[in-house]
Amino acid sequence: MxxxxxxxxxxxxxxxxxFFFLACFLLYxxxxxxxxxxxxxxxxxxxxxxxxxxxxxxxxNNKNYWAAIKINLKFAVISTAIQTFLGYLLAxxxxxxxxxxxxxxxxxxxxxxxxxxxxxxxxxxFLLGAQTGLVNxxxxxxxxxxxxxxxxxxxxTALGTIIFVNTWQYIGFTxxxxxxxxQNISTEVLESAEVDGAxxxxxxxxxxxxxxxxxxxxxxxxxxTGGMKSFALFYMLTGGGPGKTTKVVSMLIYETAxxxxxxxxxxxxxxxxxxxxxxxxxxxxxxxAKYNYENDDGRGRTKGGAR
Amino acid sequence: MKPxxxxxxxxxPLMVLSQIVLIALAVLIIYPLFFVLMTSFKSNYxxxxxxxxxxxxxxxxxxxxxxxxxIGKFFxxxxxxxxxxxxxxxxxIVMASYAFGKLKPWGSPxxxxxxxxxxxxxxxxxxxxxxxxxxxxxxxxxxxxLILPYVTxxxxxxxxxxxxxxxSLPTELDEAAMxxxxxxLDNLIKITLPLMKPVIATVTIFNFQGVWSEFYWAxxxxxxxxxxxxxxGLMNFQSQYNSEYxxxxxxxxxxxxxxxxxxLRCSSYFIGGMTAGAVKG
Numbered sequence: 001m002x003x004x005x006x007x008x009x010x011x012x013x014x015x016x017x018x019f020f021f022l023a024c025f026l027l028y029x030x031x032x033x034x035x036x037x038x039x040x041x042x043x044x045x046x047x048x049x050x051x052x053x054x055x056x057x058x059x060x061n062n063k064n065y066w067a068a069i070k071i072n073l074k075f076a077v078i079s080t081a082i083q084t085f086l087g088y089l090l091a092x093x094x095x096x097x098x099x100x101x102x103x104x105x106x107x108x109x110x111x112x113x114x115x116x117x118x119x120x121x122x123x124x125x126f127l128l129g130a131q132t133g134l135v136n137x138x139x140x141x142x143x144x145x146x147x148x149x150x151x152x153x154x155x156x157t158a159l160g161t162i163i164f165v166n167t168w169q170y171i172g173f174t175x176x177x178x179x180x181x182x183q184n185i186s187t188e189v190l191e192s193a194e195v196d197g198a199x200x201x202x203x204x205x206x207x208x209x210x211x212x213x214x215x216x217x218x219x220x221x222x223x224x225t226g227g228m229k230s231f232a233l234f235y236m237l238t239g240g241g242p243g244k245t246t247k248v249v250s251m252l253i254y255e256t257a258x259x260x261x262x263x264x265x266x267x268x269x270x271x272x273x274x275x276x277x278x279x280x281x282x283x284x285x286x287x288x289a290k291y292n293y294e295n296d297d298g299r300g301r302t303k304g305g306a307r
Numbered sequence: 308m309k310p311x312x313x314x315x316x317x318x319x320p321l322m323v324l325s326q327i328v329l330i331a332l333a334v335l336i337i338y339p340l341f342f343v344l345m346t347s348f349k350s351n352y353x354x355x356x357x358x359x360x361x362x363x364x365x366x367x368x369x370x371x372x373x374x375x376x377x378i379g380k381f382f383x384x385x386x387x388x389x390x391x392x393x394x395x396x397x398x399x400i401v402m403a404s405y406a407f408g409k410l411k412p413w414g415s416p417x418x419x420x421x422x423x424x425x426x427x428x429x430x431x432x433x434x435x436x437x438x439x440x441x442x443x444x445x446x447x448x449x450x451x452x453l454i455l456p457y458v459t460x461x462x463x464x465x466x467x468x469x470x471x472x473x474x475s476l477p478t479e480l481d482e483a484a485m486x487x488x489x490x491x492l493d494n495l496i497k498i499t500l501p502l503m504k505p506v507i508a509t510v511t512i513f514n515f516q517g518v519w520s521e522f523y524w525a526x527x528x529x530x531x532x533x534x535x536x537x538x539x540g541l542m543n544f545q546s547q548y549n550s551e552y553x554x555x556x557x558x559x560x561x562x563x564x565x566x567x568x569x570x571l572r573c574s575s576y577f578i579g580g581m582t583a584g585a586v587k588g
Contacts, residue, residue: 003485010491011412018403018422018462025459026425029436036436090332093325101326107574108333111340114570114577116520118538119562122545126555127339134342137358168336176578200321229429232522236542250523253431258527263435270431277429 037268043261055268065269068249069276071159075248076227076280079163079170084219086167087174088212092204094175095182106179109172117169121236124165128152152238158246162237166230174219181215182208210291217288221281228277249273340563347556354552368557376547377532378558381540388450388536389518392457396514397507399458400465405495407466408473409481419470425463430523438527452528453536457521461514468513468583472506473499512573512580519566537562 037055041048059065094105112120127134128151136148151161185207193203231250234240240247249269257266346354350363373379403422407415433456441452480498489497522538529535532543541562548555570577 007410007491008412011406011410011415014402014406014410015412015418017399018466021399021455021459021462022422022425024440025437025456026428026433026463027421029433029440030428032436033432090329093329096322096325097329101329105329105333106578107571109336110574110578111567111570112336113581114516114566115563116522116538118520118522118541119559122541122555123339123343123559125545126552126559127342132355132358132552134339134358141359171332172336173581177582180582229431232538235522235526236545250431254523254527257435258438266431267435270429270435274429274432278427 033267034271037264037271039264041264041267043257043263048264051264055264056272058265059268059272064244064247065249065252065272067244068247068252069273071246072228072230072248075159075163075166075230076224079166079227080220080223082163082167083171083174083223084216087171087219088178088209088216090171090175091178091182092208094179096200102179106176110176111172112169113173115169117232118236120165120169121233124168125152125237128161153242155242155245158238158242162233162246165237166227166233170223170226174223177215177219178212181212185211213288213292217284217292220288221284224280224284225277228273228280343556343559343563346552347560349553351551351553365553368553369561371554372544372548372558372561376544376554376558377540378537378544378561380533381535381537381544382561384450384534384540385519385537388453388457389515391450392454392518393511393514395454395458396461396465397511400462400469400510401495401500401503401507403462403466404469404473405499407470408476409478409494409499410491422463422466425459426467430460434524434527441528448528448530448534450534453521453525456524457518460521461517465510465514469503469506469510472503476502508576509580509583512576513583516577516581 036048038050038052039048040051040054090109094102097105128136130136130148130150130153133151135151136145139145139148149157151157190203190207193207198206229250230248231254234246234248235251235254238246240251250273253266253269253273256262256269345361347368348364348366349361349368350365353361353363406412407419412418437456438447441447441455446452446455476499481494484494484498520538521536525536525539529539532540535543541558544558545555548558
């Protein structure tokens, strides 16, 4: 056997370990989830039989599920809008700083991103405590005591509070992504714009925004899909309450599968969520591609290279 | 870069405005962390009567949190689980990316697409069968039941990032070594691996974040306190010390500080690792 063929054969050997993991814990379970969502399988016994679309028909009539989807959508869309808009402006603000400040802000604002969501949740539950929490204490000490709330314990504020905590954690991430994209914009283009009399706002609107569409798309997709899948923050901050005001889909799936042991129902829920996330991703990509000038901006910069 | 520096700061009001906004935000982000750090050294009475200052100094909060609150146990569990996961992952991913990047077995473009499928799968779509599989293997609730799926979780993304890097490496060295009769394994270990150091660091940090923070799967699998990782253990800890603020904050600090210090020492790897994952995703 010649050396080339030997290398190619060795390629399979090198792929074996990773393929073992992927096959056992990703590909197989994914296929099994899809198939089993058409059965009456539960966690109690090993036998099952096919029931056609029954689980999906039940799911369609399951008010709790669609209420949860609605909460997820609300959370995802509002978080994404705030984070993208704010993250963008902050990145522009950092971009206008001196080198040293740029480095400082990049590192400082990114700190919460590295912490586990559960740490953030426990921390903010303490800071948002009704009586002794930092937030209410600050409000009282500046004479705004009537604004003090039970935050995570009140129906009116629970979801908004989680959105705030989530934004607090990830604003640095969005900011850094945009900031990196802005640094990749060629200074020659900006200079020639200045020669033509463009001021800072012109540059922001006519150059920075269009030239970072790819990054905006990435941010939106990450934030929307993250919002649809969010679990730890909700589970530990509110546990889905008060009432069901913050009961998100992942929590519903968890309970259906592992406290009620209705595996088939949970799998149908997961499959529909998977499709919804896929659709949201495709829509974001489609809109992004429509406005993306980075693909063919005539300076030989490809989509990948610009980011 | 240099000559246009002056031009950048032409608009002074804009700069001042930017600076005010950014400082306010930095305070909003750093002060809560500082507040928790300060509270972690205070007695409960001091927390209640004197929220913004510190009059007592009670480092025993840390001892209490570490031993009786079991944060020490949870912390060590997280360290062990993460270390084993990352070690296995590294070997597996380096081999896979070397195969895709250099060896290119027949059909490797198709296989790469199969691997990339892993980027889209949501965790809810695999947890139930994984739970059943691991139970059938007699591993339910053990440390291995965390590690095996954790290795798989970061695999697709990491292989994707690393393969792109290996493909960008020059092939001349491999060919020269091949002529000299070096084996494929020699080639990987002596020639390619040393060049891969930066991407290995990036991928390790990226995977570290995923494993260290993981909560959902740990909640499903682990019931025994003795095996709980930090994110999961914090839940017990929180209910235990709900109104003993000093100890609660000490526990939070133990959970936060090691990662924070690591981050402050090599922040560029953290930011690079996370953003590399984001951009490719």
